[in-house]
Amino acid sequence: MITLNQKIILVIFPIILSLVTLFHFVIILFHVMPLNPLSNKFSHIIDGYTYPLFVQNWHLFAPEPISSNRIIQMKTQTNGKNSEWIDITTPLIDGNHKNYFSPYNRISRLSSGAIQQLFEEDEITLKYEEKTKKIEKKIEEKEQFKIGKEIIFRYASSYANFQYPNNDIEMVKIRIIRKDSIPFSERSKLRKNNFNKFKDWESIYEFNWEPKIEISPIL
């Protein structure tokens, strides 16, 4: 049998839970909405509450969708001889297109993620720099760029170990190239055949030669 006290708890408990749920989702809403004066003012509370359990963002393709391709190319040096530039991003993406139910499905995302690590910063810093027209630090001095660089070299070394397992590659050189999408108004240019051609690609960053890192092959 349920006693009177227990009954009172059974009434109060759902009320408390309702309030907790309400509070929780109000904070989540402020966390996922675009930056506004309120969420800016209470950002420390909102961030403190949502990190790490409830961190979320639902705007990967919005408001502006990703619309350019950025890929990594690598040169290798073996016994003092340099190779040509080889594309170390697209083969993994092609692998994914051939079979979604394969390790390619996730591995093919590494490349774009590492590039993003290099160049993208959090919204607030970007807006601040834009407004003040003052760039605080050169990009190479920024911590996130340094980490991104290390990851890209690890990625390239791992790719090299997979592609040339028996080669004694000493050094690798990396560059990031990019191709913007063709605007809708010029879509007639978009022919099936020249979609993947490299002619419209531009190099956006080139690193110096670095020694290959000891790491297991990517595949």
Place this chain on the structure above:
Amino acid sequence: MECKELLKERKLEGFINYFTKERFLIGASLARIGFGLIILFLYAINYSQRHVLWGPNSITQPILSLKVNIFTLVDSVFYFEFIYHVGMLVTILFIVGWKGRIISLLNWILTFAIIENSLYMSDGGDNILRIILFYLLFANCTAYFSLDSEKYKEKRSHKQNTFFNKMKSILHNFAVISSIIQLCILYLTSGLYQAMGEMWSNGTAIYYILQVDEFSHPFFRDIILNNTFLIVILTYLSIIIKISFPFLLFNKKSKYLAVLSVVIFHLGIAISMGLISFSLTLIVIEFLLITDSEYRKLHVFFSKKSGWFKTKILAFFKNLGEVKLIKSQRIIVFYDGWCPFCINSMNKVNKLDVFNLVKLVNFRNDEVTNKYDLKIEKLEKRIHSLKSNSSKLNEGIYSFIQISKRIIFLWPLIPILYISTWIGLGQKVYDYVAEKRNIIPTGKCDDQCFTNNDTN
């Protein structure tokens, strides 16, 4: 005065009953299985790449080394291996629903960590998965389709009205409702962000996204890019489906529309963009939206039609089994026709073998040993299987792996079987069981001795 008191009492009872009534039990159990399979898939498909993706010397090590979670706690390959395999094991236990709440908690800790360590490889699906798994820690996800379910039902029959159980029901209901609210927030904000963007509002966003290799399968890219009509319709539809989702849930009928359109939307994303686990995760969350009584109605509806469905679907699979590529995978399994346990198991295999890929042969039949040139002493010791397109004989546990590979319903067992052989336990356990089995030579045996396959 008394009348008023009574009315008050009734209202109070009503209030308590409203919150303590167990709802969404079937949906939560289905979601558990769905999430578990998605997580197991993450572990299994990247198994050979696990070190380079998540290990101590992984590609993303510069960031992973800064993180503190169960996978990075100790900087050693051995420790990582251990946790990775524990992760797989816990996920399997989560799927079969053993020790519901403890395994849920372990599974959440491990899944949270591996998703956090996936960094660039992760997506919105992983993000929502780890949040929903947290809410569901407070839910009862093992009431149905689980090892715990029997115990639960037994308990429920005589303990339903205890205070403790009522408190648990309240928590369960809030956990499921929170998951649904979280899902609504996902769709609403994602849709609103789209509506804010210029390319989305002018109907060309899909055109731009399709030019990004990473998110567009060449086949669908070509079809859609050449069709302005499709580009605009798909762009707008994706916004409308998302923003309308929370509002469609308020009415029972429109709820079905919401679920259906979202499922189609995600299937489209899975196929054209290749975001497989993202789409599957969001489809699995939809299981939570259907109430128990709706599942029961669906069950009644389908069981009425089940005869018709069964013949149609079985015929479809049998036909599929005739496709050359699949047909070439057929195996012959030599089982012991003098052992009731073996016959029973083989009958089950035969029932589940919708592709008709496993041919069962009783090796006690002299013709069989002669035809395939096999030694009866070996066959008696272990179950043997022979691939139709090669002469390689598999025995014992390896035969079971071969059988499990060919029967979809046994797929969850495959990782367990592989792990068991890998640690060297599989064959030993098999031998132990095989040795202890009963053998009743023919003559002393009733009808049960023959598998369906023989009588057909």
